[in-house]
Amino acid sequence: MSRWTLDDIPWERFDASKVDADLLAVAKAASLVERNGGDYATYLCNVFADDPEMQAAARAWGLEEIQHGMALGRWAKRADPAYDFEGAFARFAAVIKLPLDAVDSVRGSRAGELVARCMVEVGTSSYYTALADQAEEPVFKAICRKIAADELRHYKLFYTHLDRYVAREGLGFWGRLKVAAGRITESEDDELAFAYHAANENGAYDHARSNRAYVRRAYSVYRRPHIERGLAMAFKAIGLDPRGRLHRVATSLAWTYIRTRSRHLARAAA
């Protein structure tokens, strides 16, 4: 059961003069990906077919993800009344299809599936925190804060089940690292770029162009503390020390990469 509803959002505080066009574009993309959460819950229920506890958690989680999409979609329509949320979602869902008939995790094991889920929640929790910190429009800021808190809870939820499955199935450090690295590199695959396209662009889809447009806007909101905290959570899920020297080195490398890529894309677009 979600801790909040769309009625808890202070819609009356909406201030059109504080809407940032780049944040609006990424909010529209996020509204589509989040709204697709129901399909992912179905997939998780198939993968954890004999685990009613995990299935119940997955169904509740899926409803919260859908609510994230509805909140962002409603806000995007306030900011841009021409935004066709329903039409954009239909375009997105027609192309981005999850393996709903899979009975085994696409990550090779249930523990692997949970590592991948932890990575996604690490990513979303850091991203919405960064968006909330960057945003000046009060309603968008409030929505991002609520979503970021949910994503952190989702991380904890999957981490708890991960612990259980690592004890049961066993998945060593290298196995976890492989899944985590695979899931992180997928963040620039089709789902987000296509969501950006379906929500913001007309004409034919060009993955490289839409990906650049999305990444330029999304990466620009991050600051070093967001990366530092996100990597600490990722390290914990992999089984590494979240406060060690390796974490500091990884934070420096990741922060340099994000800042350099973001500046490079901004220059190229200018």
Ligand SMILES: [Fe+2]
């Ligand atoms: Fe979400």
Ligand SMILES: [Fe+2]
């Ligand atoms: Fe989440």
